[in-house]
Amino acid sequence: MVLSKRWSLVWTMVPKLEYKDTRKEGDKSVWCLLDKSLQLHKATVIESLHIQVERQFCDDADVGKCVSYAVDHKVRELALILPSQPKILQLPSNVYTSKTLVKLTLSCRTLVVDVPSLPCLPSLLTLVLLNVVYKDQNSHVRLLSNCPALRHLEVQRNKSDNVTRFIVKVPSLKSFTYMQIDERAARSFVLDSPGLRCLTLGDPYGDLDSIQNMPHLEWATVCHFLPYPNDNKFLRSFSSVRILWLTLTEAVAIRFQDLPISWNKPSSVPVCLLSHLEIFVWTEFGGKRQEREFVAYILANSKCLKTVRTSPSYYLKKKEKEKKxxxxxxxxRVSASSQLLLCTKQDMWI
Structure with a gap:
């Protein structure tokens, strides 16, 4: 790339920097360009730095140096989206004490989140942690507890993640997405964020019994297969929601066809059924006893229900589908005015 003298001067002052290398092969690396461009950069403030690379680094790549430069220049948005590397990557310590960072996105399976004893991110509103590794069991706790303004959190975990008990206690949090598909039974999840309004939870095999204190939750999507949580306590955690999407049986149909679906009737009807729930959707209805009992309970206690959508299990034959x-x-249905729509899986959400 060649720039005229006029535009080369303008380029050194741009506040938003984005470097993307999507090539799978090649000798030249974006890091050489990145290092030289930062040396020539003259803006006193960097509004955002976004780095996305899809192949392993060369030996001279200095991620820490680039990130540290951006933090020293009061960066507000920082994103590192990197592939796994042959060596461990760490962020410079000034990232964890930045007073200007508003959004931080980290995605790399060999990036270690090593949080110092006294982190402080007073302006951070959005934090995205995708497939990173943590130095110890409390690194993420120290990080989250020192983000007093945090409103949006997204966490995706993989098998390399070494934390066995993931704890999220953030009073300021408004939306939270948590995804992990590791089948190791030793992992558990604790959520205690009273200000939460939107929750997306995809943890098919984890322990979800420690979800609590969400009095303002309005919207939730939950995907959980086996083992099932303590049903009474689990449902009560979502007593305030207006929209609740539950995926509880699909994996049973696909991977555990001989195992019964476990569900126990709560001792009292959750408030969300009595006074809030308006739309109920159940995909892949197979007609097993526990499925029927669960659906019957929802329909018999949802007084505000307006719409019910369902589709038969993909694995049933045509006559069996019609019967189910x-x-x-x-x-x-206690709500006599509710509309029942029998759909195919393809038009469930139309």
């Missing part, structure tokens, strides 16, 4: 849909249709 008739069973669903015959269930008592």
């Amino acid at each position: 849909m008739e069973e669903f249709k015959s269930m008592y």
